[in-house]
Amino acid sequence: MRSSKPADPAATTADPRPEGVTIVLLQDVLDAPELGIRLLHGDAAARTLPLHRACTTDMPDPTRYVSAGSLVFTGLVWRRAPEDSEAFVAHLARAGVAAVAAGEALFGEVPADVVDACARHGLPLLAVPDDVPFSSVIEFLTRRWSGARMDRLQTGLARQRRLLAAFADGHALDELLARVCREFDVPAWLFTATGTLVAGRDTIGEPVIDACCAIALTAPRLPAETADGHTVLPVGAALRDRTTAWFLVLGAGAARSEDCVDAFTELATVAALERVRREDRLRAVWDTA
Template sequence: MRVRDILDAPQLRMGLLHGDAAALERAVARVCVTDMPDPRPFVTSGALVCTGLVWRHGADDSERYIAMLARAGATGVVAGQALHGFVPEDVVAACARHDLPLLSSPQSVPFSRVIEHLAEQAAETRWQRVRSGLLRQRRLLAAVADGSEIGDLLTDIAAECGFSAWLLTATGAMVAATAPLSEGDIDRVLATALTAPRLPAVAAGGITVLPVCGRSGDRISAWYLVIRTETGCDRLDADSAGAELAAVAELYRVRQSERLRLRWDLADRLPEAFPEASGDPLVAIVCEVCSPGPVGDIESDADGSATATGIDSTPIPTGPASSPMAVRSMLHDVLADVVTGLDRAGRVVGYLPGDETEVAALLLRGFGRLRPVLGSGGIGIGVSALRHGETLSGALASATAVAPAESGQVRVRVADIDSAAGLFTAIPDQLQRRFAERVLGAVVDYDRRTNAGLLHTLEVFLGCEGSWRLAAERMHLHLNTVRYRIGRVEELTGRDLGRLDDRLDLYLAVRTLAGYTAPV
């Protein structure tokens, strides 16, 4: 309710003594009746103060009293005439100085009638809001059943309630929108969405961010409904509509996730043949993750968290951003046309037509938004375009060479022949495998017969840069056990890991056998 609504109510017969059009549009949250010498303990922000002017004994009292009302956040003043028979001019002047609209109440209208009128109007407003919400829910569910797109529902509800809305993934992919949203705005919104102690939350500029996820959902797999109210929009109605839209959008999110997983299942069972003969420029992508430690929920009891009015605010857990399935899903968010799969080492690999520099920039922007929630996990992404005469397997191998992940980081690198591993990937696949079999064939046969784990020990040892202690700690083995196994590798291969050239041979062979050149 506004001050104007009370002024225009015929049964109250109010008179306007001061207040312009803007002042009369102020919202009235409640009515407060007081004649205490110090009204501040009884006046809250948004209150319309009804007073019989009992406190006024002289003109100086008006300035003091009205100033206290203004500092307390009063919306306006209703002055009764029963005591003086009129409203003194010094009261009118004080209200004008402090920009408080002033209404006069006839002697025949008690303040209780003003309170009753406000209560009746508030009850009617609440009923209309509930009724409108129920009708809106029915329309939304009927539209979902009829197969309507989420973008159409978003546009219709936003236009009806007077707000702008966007539906985003955690990487910033736009699912639906009613207006453009800049990359900078997306960065700011997602920073709030991924790090706020509780959701819904309010971002800079009065933008409300609501989670679109199930009860067990997390901030990585969630979508986010972003709402910005326009002038004249009923904020409570907008909050209610936003919660309803978020619930419906969850149906679409789950449906899309199920479709994507079905595509993956079919693709993994019946992998596509590599488009080796295609003349289109292809870009290969390899995503490697390092597993995080336990990722706890973001604290939910932080003081001062900004939450949307009228919406239940619950803490949302942050899931494992660096799990292969999560990375694979996010890769499809960032690059809609990508074809993905898993290689033998469990890495997410894929390819799509495009320019490697542009693809790398898109990946860095999208995945880079996840840095705040990586914890101790990390994501490394290698990108490599097919060179002239190169196979897709070779491009994937080149991308793998630059994809190692680092704890707490998102790294995107474009492959180039600037290392021995990068140079090795330019060799045809058959020659790589033949080399690896010649170098490590005896070790593989020995492991197959005895299950001794020599190849895995060698891989860990090389990954620890030849440190016996680190390799033993990582494998939870005694130091002498690691020394014995590496000694057996040297005996079987005829190579000395103390020599740089022999270590490089073993390193390249291990990379090949570990699946670094494996297809999608």
């Protein structure tokens, strides 16, 4: 009898991905019948965790070989005694991995102490059948990630065409910014490098503006985040002369959504056109004067 009891297979949830948002979830791995992977520990929320990459390791201290948001595959070779499980899982939890996928080939099952350690650290645990190589699961994920990237590209191109068409039809930049803010429920503002507000309808404090301007002028590369989580995006070729550039600032936490950042990056392209148009208009006034 197996000592590791799988989670309730009926505890599934509706797909949490908004329409048009392309990410790979832990549920996608569980839903693949050809893999036969089971959830040994994890609640309904665990099934909706996004997976950003896959890592394979059997080092007792896996910290150097894993990264945050990854699904970690392990054959349990590191386990020489039950107490080894606590140390291994604790390392993974501190690294911020999304979940662990343990192979059943070595012990014929995932030992109960591994399940218990994952439960203590709140780390979702999957069981990979002994006849399913890790390479097959990673190939499955790679195909899903490739498809998600292609979907994101197509979605981004379609959104950018809509924004450019609306801009060409005379819609104001402030209106287009408000439209994207409503779509992702994220506040955003368009600033000059000196902190002058160009577009944006939400309230923002002076200290936040100062912090965003400092990041915009000094960060080695953009996008960049402030200490309180605001994201600063460049508008056009902002790195050439930052002192006269425009910057798009997203509300705290927005950088955690790649689709959200993509959408505002596309809006930044439209904002760059508006900036050029204003400069041309000002130049024409100077020439006339």
